[in-house]
Amino acid sequence: MTQYIVKKLFQALLVLLIVTFISYLIMELIPGDAVDFLLGLEATPEKAAALRASLNLDKPFVVRYFIWLGGLFRGDMGTSIFYNDSVANILVKKLLVTFRMGFAALIISTAVGISLGVVSAVNRGGFWDNLISFFANIGISIPAFWLGILFIILFAVKMKVLPVQGYTEPSADFWMHTRQMVMPVIVTAVGALSSMVRQTRSAVLETISQDYVRTAREKGLRERVILMKHVLRNALIPILTLLGMQVRVLFGGVVIVENIFAVPGMGRLLVNSVFNRDITVVQGCILIMGVVVIIANLLVDISYGFVDPRIREIKDVA
């Protein structure tokens, strides 16, 4: 198992290198750089050149990438050109906001998704199955930004039960924080929840028709015991796989949702920094997202082994 984790971490490192390099390259290819934005109308060729030199922006792109990478190995994520603060400092504040939101969405989508999926599978072809499947299909096809706007119009503008947008620290006003978070969290969770429902439904249906479930039934066990003890654990593998992917999808969703609801999290930071050509902040965001996604998938991989002894064995060998 340790060998397996080491191998996976090694692969993850390679992936991170490639991802950050590509994002650096893309930022380079976008016309204009931070200096144009910083100087604005006051720009003269001399001033710009001097500023570029002081910011290392006159060096070739590959060299700059390696300077950034070198800093990373010393624990230095660089300094933001725009905010004039260390990237690590900026990220820590924003990360907390995003994590809180993303985590809430993940918990909700997983718990509700699995429960509804099981209900749907057990009542296959019945009323509840049809109802749940219907909404799950809608949930998958609705774009988050559209649903977000719809929610704002409905709950904030028409019904006036929730604030339109904005963000309050939970330490400052917890009630306000919760009310502000309801819509962004739900909008983020809907897509993930729907795919979780569908995945759970098909996994449970697949498992229910297996021979060993027939054996369990033949033993005289109650349907509920069969479901909890024999079916769910076997259905968990495809559900876990989806869970690993959900983390990535949720991150993508957060970037959009944060912008709709004006939540000052990492998604918003990333979008603003791209516009500001604040390359170190962009790199920092990408790196953090990459690390989180990789850790999530590694956790999923490890948990396979706990769920299924056969996989445990394969990993011990590999």
Next chain:
Amino acid sequence: MDKTVLDVKNLRTEFRMRRYTVYAVNGISYDIHPGEIVGVVGESGCGKSVSQMSTLRLVPSPPAHIEGKAVYEGKAVYEGKDLLEPSNGEYLRSVRGGKIAMIFQEPMTSLNPVMKVGEQISEAIRLHMKLGASEARARTIELMKKVRIPDAEERYDSYPHEFSGGMCQRLMIAMAMSCDPDLLIADESTTALDVTIQAQILEMLRDVVRETQTALLIVTHNLGIVARYADKIYVMYAGGIVEYGRASDIFTAPSHAYTIGLLNSVPRLDDDKDRMLMPIEGFPPNLQSRPTGCAFIARCAQKLPECESRPEFPLRKVWEEHYSSCINDRLDRSLRKSDTLFEAKKLPDETLLEISGLSKEFPIKKGILFKKTVGNVHALNDVSLRIRRGETLGLVGESGCGKTTLARSILGLVSPTCGEILYQGTDLTKLDKKKTREMRREIQLIFQDPFASLDPRMSIGGIIGEPLVVHKLTSGKTEYLKRVEELFVMVGLDPSLRDRSPHELSGGQRQRVGIARALASEPSFLVCDEPVSALDVSVQAQILNLLERLQRELGLTYLFIAHDLSVVRHISDTIAVMYLGRIVEQGDWKTLCEKPVHPYTRALLSAVPIPDPEVERTRNIEAVKGDVPSVSRLPSGCSFHPRCPYAEAGCAAAVPELREIEPGHYVACPVAEAARAANTASGSS
């Protein structure tokens, strides 16, 4: 014997689908008495399994709809309750697993892969016997010992994938026996296992059942198994019971045309070689309409004029405790001898294919980034064979013995590690890609699974004609169509099926398509890899007869690979027995089947049940112990020695060489050879 454990009356099971209904079981009645072994036989789709699962309401409902009565009386209770009555749901659950237990066909998939096996057994014990965790554990271990699981205490915490198929089936039996049931239903429970393991399991089941006075119901398609074990037999066809009676009566005086057909279509180990298999022509009905009249009438070779007009065929008494629904009371039970088939077969001494010293190792690889070879799977080990033109060489052995690897090596689908394969003097292992492709015109393969081996998106005509296009064997459209039609006729297929897709055909028809495709390029050598093992016995006989006819007409040479010794014996001129990658005995069919020398061959032969209770009663079963070892961890010396009843100290030391003990008879066992020599010496003196 008037006390019954389970009394089933007029059981009907219908699967009501959206577009159609399948009438799977149509009003059957049967009963089982304590300590009795009952066999239910029939071909696939006859409703034998569905009826058993219906009595315990284990078929998914909906779509299934079950009617009738299944009164469970048990050994002690005198007031039975109907298991099929919906209000008795709670009672049914207490009977399931507690009083009536089932053992299913696929042992590997019938156990929950993510639960410890001990837990799976003790789960039922805790539920039905109301025992605590530690008592249930103790009982589980005791049961595991009883079904002869080695190191039961330690294996309690193992998972199903750590056991072989045979061991999994033992665990299933332990589970079924766990709450002292009154009735055990074994639903094709040994079909997926190798013959030697099948014999072990069935012998054990019988002992356990006899010891505890449990009733045993064996559901199987294998007539030999019921002949060997059953006291009473029910024969099912198209969802109904067509005949039942004491086992000895059913086999000596079968009284339904279908039972006779079934018995005449299976090859037997004690057959005369020139007996002709008599297949039941046609296919069973699809049961999408409720059968009226005699369901067998379309395939019946012995029907009477009044059969057509009669609306009902109730079971009538033909003898003491022997009932049949057939109204023909002058049924022809005789077996037919084939007239021309075997006597005319004279083999020229011309070698077509010669294999010498063939070995194949598959490396096992491990490592994080760079894979290292840490071991080898020895699929083939120094195999040598000679096949003469026009001959059928039968290759038998249990799963994992290397039969298929050998077939694939000949076809150039795997490249052997060493050794040579000479086909008319050319070494097939040294051919380049182009030459190998050309050689495939000459050497063709018939696959095991007629369902998976045909491209579902191609038409039947396209599948059969494809080799003609690939090898550019016909010029022009008319010649192509003519040749395809010729192939259809040759294998007994209606050319009008040309535009159908494979899924519209039955298993037997598909296998004919596979044969026609193989014959398209006019090969002279056919490798048949388990060509009939997926087919029902009545259809199996059709295919075997077809293969024999084609050999005679086209002068083909066959390498016939199978695990069923009675089939191999029927079709082969020479037989080679393989065990773990080596040939252990080889000889002409007569010597090999009647005077086998190698202990493994003898075990194999005695493990195959013969569909005749009289013969079975006098047979001495030489059961071998243990499982077939993994080919990645071969035992030292003779691979068979850990299971061999005659093993001596020297057997583990050296690999015995295959020696010719009399002309054409090769054996790789010095111990048996010495014993035989001593026997002959004492016999002649």
